[in-house]
Amino acid sequence: MTDHTSITSQRTGADYVRAMYCAMIQARMLENKLSSLYKAGKIVGGVYLGKGQEAVSAALGSALIPGRDIFAPLIRDQAGRTAFGEPFIDCARAYLGSVLGPMRGRDGNIHRGRPREGMLAMISHLGSAVSVVAGSLLAKRLQGHLPGTVGATCVGDGATSTGAFHEGLNLAAVEKLPLVVIVANNQFAYSTPTSRQYACEDLVDRAKGYGVTGHSVDGTDFLACAGVIGNAVSLARAGGGPQLVVARLLRLSGHGEHDDGSYVPDSVKAGIYGRDCIDVAEQQLLEFQIMSAEEIAAIRETAAVEVQAAVAQAQQEPVPDPYLEDWRAFSSELSQPQS
Amino acid sequence: MSVTYIDAIREAQETLLREDPRVFLYGQDIAAFGGAFKATKGLAEMFPDRVLDAPISEDAMAGLAIGAALQGMRPIIEMQFADFSSIAFNQIVNHAATHFYRTGMPVPITVRLPSGGTAGSGPFHSQSMEAIYAHYPGVVVVTPATVADAYSMLIESVNLDDPVIFCEHKFLYRWLKAKSFQGDGLPIGKARITRMGRHATVVTYSAMVHEAVRAAERLQKESGWEIEVVDLRSVKPLDIDTVLASVARTGRLLALGEAFPWGGVTAEVVSRVVADGFHLLEAPPMRLNSRDTPVPYHPKLWAAHRPTPESICDSLRKLLSY
Numbered sequence: 001m002t003d004h005t006s007i008t009s010q011r012t013g014a015d016y017v018r019a020m021y022c023a024m025i026q027a028r029m030l031e032n033k034l035s036s037l038y039k040a041g042k043i044v045g046g047v048y049l050g051k052g053q054e055a056v057s058a059a060l061g062s063a064l065i066p067g068r069d070i071f072a073p074l075i076r077d078q079a080g081r082t083a084f085g086e087p088f089i090d091c092a093r094a095y096l097g098s099v100l101g102p103m104r105g106r107d108g109n110i111h112r113g114r115p116r117e118g119m120l121a122m123i124s125h126l127g128s129a130v131s132v133v134a135g136s137l138l139a140k141r142l143q144g145h146l147p148g149t150v151g152a153t154c155v156g157d158g159a160t161s162t163g164a165f166h167e168g169l170n171l172a173a174v175e176k177l178p179l180v181v182i183v184a185n186n187q188f189a190y191s192t193p194t195s196r197q198y199a200c201e202d203l204v205d206r207a208k209g210y211g212v213t214g215h216s217v218d219g220t221d222f223l224a225c226a227g228v229i230g231n232a233v234s235l236a237r238a239g240g241g242p243q244l245v246v247a248r249l250l251r252l253s254g255h256g257e258h259d260d261g262s263y264v265p266d267s268v269k270a271g272i273y274g275r276d277c278i279d280v281a282e283q284q285l286l287e288f289q290i291m292s293a294e295e296i297a298a299i300r301e302t303a304a305v306e307v308q309a310a311v312a313q314a315q316q317e318p319v320p321d322p323y324l325e326d327w328r329a330f331s332s333e334l335s336q337p338q339s
Numbered sequence: 340m341s342v343t344y345i346d347a348i349r350e351a352q353e354t355l356l357r358e359d360p361r362v363f364l365y366g367q368d369i370a371a372f373g374g375a376f377k378a379t380k381g382l383a384e385m386f387p388d389r390v391l392d393a394p395i396s397e398d399a400m401a402g403l404a405i406g407a408a409l410q411g412m413r414p415i416i417e418m419q420f421a422d423f424s425s426i427a428f429n430q431i432v433n434h435a436a437t438h439f440y441r442t443g444m445p446v447p448i449t450v451r452l453p454s455g456g457t458a459g460s461g462p463f464h465s466q467s468m469e470a471i472y473a474h475y476p477g478v479v480v481v482t483p484a485t486v487a488d489a490y491s492m493l494i495e496s497v498n499l500d501d502p503v504i505f506c507e508h509k510f511l512y513r514w515l516k517a518k519s520f521q522g523d524g525l526p527i528g529k530a531r532i533t534r535m536g537r538h539a540t541v542v543t544y545s546a547m548v549h550e551a552v553r554a555a556e557r558l559q560k561e562s563g564w565e566i567e568v569v570d571l572r573s574v575k576p577l578d579i580d581t582v583l584a585s586v587a588r589t590g591r592l593l594a595l596g597e598a599f600p601w602g603g604v605t606a607e608v609v610s611r612v613v614a615d616g617f618h619l620l621e622a623p624p625m626r627l628n629s630r631d632t633p634v635p636y637h638p639k640l641w642a643a644h645r646p647t648p649e650s651i652c653d654s655l656r657k658l659l660s661y
Contacts (some may be wrong), residue, residue: 070406109443115409115444119500123433135406135414142363142388142412164429174394190434224413280464329476331445331500334528334576 002111007065010237012231014290017226018041021281021291023083024054028278030088031078033307034095038257042315044097045108050076052252053184057230058083060152060182070136072120072129072153075110076251077183080154084119090312099276099319105320125276126159129339130168130181137177150236152180157197158189160206170243171213178236180243182229184219186251190261191337204246212242219249220273223288249273340409344483345512347490347520348378348451352415355497356386359413362497363389365400366451368446369512376453376512396424397488397575399406401430404448413497421506422466435502436477445500449493455546456629456645461636467475467545467596467629472504473575475629479503479527480575486515487522489571495527501654508546509573515549530578532585536567539591539658542582544571547595547646552580554651564659574604577621581618582608588619591658597645600628622661 011019037048040148044255050057054075061083064071071084103112103121113121118136122129133151136297140146160183161166172179183203200206207214213235217228225247232243247279250273254261268274285291304311341644342350355362356627363386364379370392373380383390393400397418404414407552418424424431431450431587439445458467473480479501483489489507509548534552541551548570569585571578586592592612611622630644 013638051600062457065652070410102441103441111441112443115442117436120409121438121442125429125655128398128430128434130408131396131402131404132431132602135403136405136410137406138364139407139410139412143410164398164402167394167396169401171394171396171399241351254486256369312463331439331481332479 010063010065010332012230016062017285017290019083020185020222020226021057021077022057022299023061024278025299026088026280026306027054027057027058027079029300029303029307030082030091033311035096035257037311043095046098047257048075048110048255049253049257050078052277053186053249054079054190054217055225055240056182056184056217056229056247056292057154057251059225060154060180060233063230063233064150064152067118068149070118070120070133070151072122074122074129074154074156076156080174081119086114086119089313091232092310092314093317096311096314097319099312099313099320100317107283125213127155127162127165127168129153130179131171134168134172134177134179137179138175141172145245146178146235147239150178150180150233152233154184155202156181156189157183157187157194158192158267160203164269169210169212169244171260172242176241178239178241180232180236181243181276183244183246185246187247187268188251188264190255190259190329197297202246204244207244210244213240215243215245217245217247218272219247220275220277220280222277223284240303249277252276253327256289258296341516341518342486342520343467343513344489344515345376345378345505347478347486348493348507349380349382350422350520350601351490351493352379353382353385355413355415356382359497361411361413361606362415363391363407363412364415364417365393365403367393367395367419368533369417371501374417376509378417378451383452395422398430401427401448401450402434402453404450405430405435405446408446408448409444415451415497415587417451418453420464421468422463422495423453424450424468431472431502431504432475432478434452435473438477439501440477446502447497447500449496449503451503451507453508453509455510456634457640458638458641459636460634462633465634466581467506468597469504469506473604474519477501478575479573480506481527481573482506482536482544483572484511484570485522485546487520490520490574491522491524492527499527506545506630511549520582525572527573527608528578530581531570531579532567533570534566534568536565536568536589538568538589539593539655540569540582540589541593541655542569542571542585542597542652543595544574544604545597547597550648550653551595551647552649554655557648558655564655566655571604577607578609579611579615582612582618586612586616587619589654590619592620592624592653593654593658594626595623595651596645598628600626600631602627622658625654625658627651
C-alpha cells in the first residue's frame with residue numbers, strides 16, 4: 001500500500017471527492033470482473049460485491065490516512081479498501097487463490113487484509129471488528145500515538161443486532177476512542193428485511209443510547225456521503241470520540257453472486273435508494289465542475305486496464321501446494337507445535 | 340514466610356508491568372478494586388494507565404486485546420471467572436486463534452481464566468474450560484498446578500507470540516503455598532514428574548495434581564503401591580513423550596481431570612497413549628473426571644461431583660488389580 005504513503009493529513013475538498021470517485025470506479029470495475037470470473041467458474045469460493053455501496057465505503061476509505069489510521073473493512077468495502085491503498089492485486093490474488101497473495105490461499109475473497117499496515121483481515125462473525133479496532137486505538141493511546149489518529153469499521157444493518165457490535169461500541173464510548181462506525185443500512189441482511197432485524201424507528205437513534213455522536217446520510221448521494229462521512233472522520237480525529245454514521249441505501253446485488261436477490265421487491269428497487277451512487281457521483285462531479293467528462297472517461301479507462309492487468313497476473317500465479325504448506329497454527333517454537 | 344498461588348499471579352503481573360511497557364491489564368473490577376480474587380491488588384496505583392477496568396463485555400474485552408496486540412502491545416485480560424469466557428469464545432477461537440495462520444501475524448494475548456470448582460460456587464463459577472480452547476488450532480492452553488509454575492508460566496505466556504489461555508485454579512489461590520516463586524524452570528510444553536512411582540501412572544494437571552499426590556500417598560501407606568504422578572502443566576502443547584515414558588515404566592495409566600467427562604484432556608491422553616504406546620500397557624487405561632452434570636452448588640454434592648483422593652484411590656485399585 002505504498003501509493004498513498006505521501007498522504008499525511010486527511011483529504012479535504014476536491015482532492016477528497018476525486019479520490020472517492022476514483023476508488024468507486026476502480027472498485028466497480030474490479031467487482032464487475034470478479035462477477036464475470038465467478039460466472040465462468042474461475043473463482044475459488046464465493047464472490048461478495050459492494051455494488052451500490054461504493055459512495056459510503058469510498059467516503060470512509062478516502063478520509064483515512066494509510067499508515068496512521070486503522071481500517072477494518074467488511075464484506076462490501078472494495079471501494080474503501082481501494083481508497084485506503086489496497087492494490088488490486090491483493091483482491092485478485094485472494095479471489096483466485098494465488099499463493100502470493102496476502103492470505104496465501106489460507107483464506108480468501110473478502111477475508112483478507114494487511115494487518116501490519118493497519119488494514120485488518122475480517123472474520124465472518126459480524127460486529128466482531130468493532131472492539132478490535134477499539135483495541136488498536138487503545139494501544140495507540142498507551143503508546144502515545146493516538147492524537148490525530150482514527151480507527152474505522154463498517155457493518156451492515158444485520159450486524160447491529162449482534163452482541164459484539166453493542167459491546168464494542170459501548171466500550172469505545174466508555175474509553176472515548178476516535179472510532180468511526182459506519183452502518184450501511186442496505187435494507188437486507190442476506191434475505192432478511194430490516195423489519196425482522198430491529199424495531200427502532202432509525203438505527204441512528206441508538207447513538208444517543210451509546211453516548212456517541214450520530215450522523216445520518218443518504219448513501220446513494222455522493223456529495224452528501226463526502227460531507228457527512230468526511231465530517232464524522234474529522235470529528236473523531238479532532239478528539240470528538242466515537243462517531244456512528246447510518247447510511248441508508250440498497251444493495252444492488254445479491255448477498256453474494258450465488259444469490260439473485262429476488263426477494264428484494266420491485267417497489268424497493270424503484271425507490272430512491274435503488275439509484276446507482278456512481279451515476280449520482282458523475283452527475284454531481286459534472287454539475288459542480290469538480291471533474292470534466294474527459295477526466296471521468298480517463299479514470300474509467302485507466303481503471304479498466306489496471307483491473308485487467310491485476311486479474312491476468314493473479315491468474316498466472318501458483319496456487320498453494322499442500323506438500324509445501326507448513327501446516328503450523330502457532331508462531332512460537334513450542335516443544336510440540338503439532339500437538 | 341510463604342507465598343501463595345494467587346500471590347504468584349499478582350507478582351508475575353507486577354513484574355511484567357514493570358519490565359515491559361507493552362504489557363497492560365484489562366478486566367472487570369481489576370483496577371482500584373484489585374480484582375474479584377485480588378490478583379491485581381495495588382497494581383492500578385503503581386501503573387494507573389495500564390491497569391484498566393472493563394465493562395461487563397467479555398466479547399469486547401477479548402476483541403480489544405486482539406486489536407491492541409496487533410498494534411504491538413501484550414495485553415493480559417482477566418475473565419472474572421473462566422465460565423464467563425464463553426461470551427468471548429468467538430473472539431478467542433475465531434479471531435485470535437486463526438490470525439497467525441491466516442495472515443502470518445501472531446496475536447500475543449494472554450487470557451486469564453480463574454478456573455475450576457470451589458465449595459458453594461455452583462454451575463456458573465466453577466467450570467474448567469481448557470479442553471474447549473485446546474480443541475482449536477492456534478491457542479496455547481496452560482494449566483499450572485504449583486506456585487512457581489503460576490509465576491513463571493504467566494510470564495512465559497505473555498512473552499509468547501501466540502494467544503494463551505491461562506487456566507489458574509481458584510481452589511489453589513490461597514490454599515497452595517510455597518517458600519518462594521522460584522521453580523525448576525521447565526518451559527511451557529514440558530510435563531513434570533511430580534512424584535515418582537513404579538506401579539501405575541496418573542496423568543493430570545492443575546488442582547487435580549494435588550489430589551493425585553494425596554491418593555498416591557494414601558495407597559503407598561495402605562498397600563505399598565508406588566504411584567507416579569505426571570503434571571502435564573500445559574494441555575496444549577501436550578507433552579505426550581513424558582507421558583509415554585512414564586507409562587513405559589509403570590504399564591498402567593489413569594488419566595485424571597476435573598473437567599466434564601465427554602471428550603476433553605483425559606480422553607486425548609488415553610487415545611494418544613493407546614495409539615502410540617499400546618504395547619506398553621499392562622491394563623486397559625482408565626479415565627476419571629467429574630460427573631456428567633453441571634457443577635452442583637451444595638458442598639456435599641460438589642465434593643461428590645469432582646474426583647477426590649478417595650475416588651482416585653478407588654480407580655487406582657481397579658487399575659492395579661487388573
